[in-house]
Amino acid sequence: MSLPKVSHLPPLRLLSSIHNPHLLLCSIAPPSVPRRTLSQSGYRRPGKTRDDRLPWQKIDFDFWKGVEGIKKHFKLLKQELTDPFIGPEGKPILEHMKEQNRVVWEFRGPESLAGWTVSCDKEIGGQSEVYLKLGRNDTCFLYGTLNSAPPKDGETRYSGYCTMRSKQSLASFDRKKHFDWSSFNTLHLRIRGDGRPWMINIATENYFSHQKDDLYTYFLFTRGGPYWQDVKIPFSKFFITHRGRIHDQQHPLWLDKINTIGFTLGDKADGPFQLEIDFIGVCKDYAHTEDFAYEMYKRNPTA
Template structure:
């Protein structure tokens, strides 16, 4: 009876643990392995017996080594340390903060300051992979109960971003919203170390430069500036972008002086000049009240200096509208 108990115990330990050593099953280990291997041995000539024995020994050792590497004991638990994860996260943020300080002294994006000041054009966003799409987010009137849908994916050959969907101006049946029908694509606010909000400095440029391909619909280009500690989500600067249908790309150039100030989608009577050294994000909105499918393909978004454009601000402010400007 005791012998039978030892046999069962050895078999249970063999199933539970990964390493089939003879120490775990002293009664079945070596002899059972030799017996099973002897059953599978083919009949060989005496001259080849030694070489075949060496080959089988090498294959058996290699097989045992693979088993020991691939199969793990279920009792072994992964070593998870929350303190180490927090420490690694803090070290990563301090490393990013050090890089920001070094780049600030060297110049924008780590380049020499003289080189950055002399550049005439700059690509801010381009779309060549999934990591470029992660810098953007899409939204629609579904957030208020509407029926519009919008999607963002990479274009052909990973050389552009394709914004597409369906616009629906049907108002939600909630008893509150009287109008609907918009889709938008908005860039994410850049973040530095410790999740600090960063901004873009375009003060040395005077024109927004885009290479797009659309279906003939008019879009609204929106630029937000970060001037306060808290981001003012309802205030932005906007201008129109008219696309033409067809297979050809078009280059859109919009001077920053043309962007008008709006709040909650309404153009304000008092206009303010866009502060180009505190740009937080840019976006594209479709709300032309034409139901149906749409698409907008974007190659890149950049800024450049147009020497022919000398206008500083395209809109006037009268003393009645803004007396503070005329004191």
């Protein structure tokens, strides 16, 4: 039964009379496959003859050209493999990372403690005691007892402090040697304390003699417990103090001429204390963009 005759039958007879469902499908001619399927399209640039060669016939088997291609691709492969280890300015990434972090003081032997000095109010008649030794893990171990009872001299009203401070580094002919931290913006310490708050004091080279007691100060809060604590303090947080009093006029820390760093305890909580320091270093924190944390106002602004 041909398709035109089937289409004129009633619906019921049409369904009952169809045994082959393919009769309802239109005959679709198979797509004509071109003779040259592997060749490019028949487009030809004006002025050029048509190239009917097969693709593999157009390959130029040149040995030296192949060697140059191998060199080129192996060079690209080498660059692809080494790029993750190359930092800015073409420096190795490890060297670049070392430039962003610097350990200034670390304690790996008894000789490393020779560059530090400790003091307390016992030197002026107080009763506090402070000691410095090398810890079991080759760390700086500062310990002692804080006593805020003033000496009975009839003059001193307040007492109770313990401090540790680095000695002034000297160059040849006993010249002062300064630390240049201008490439960094954060102080990095690894410590383990007993929960007491400390003061970090940084001394810089001053231009006038009356500034010799000026220190840049900030707080160090220890957690206590057996775990080490990594502390990062931006240099923009440090403020100027003079013999324990905060200056009215503040300005950022001068990082190009750092002399010493120290730690002071004076929280008036009498009793034993301890502070363990693994290292003291500086680092570059790109997430910190603050120049100075304290906004200054003119005391007598002119109208």
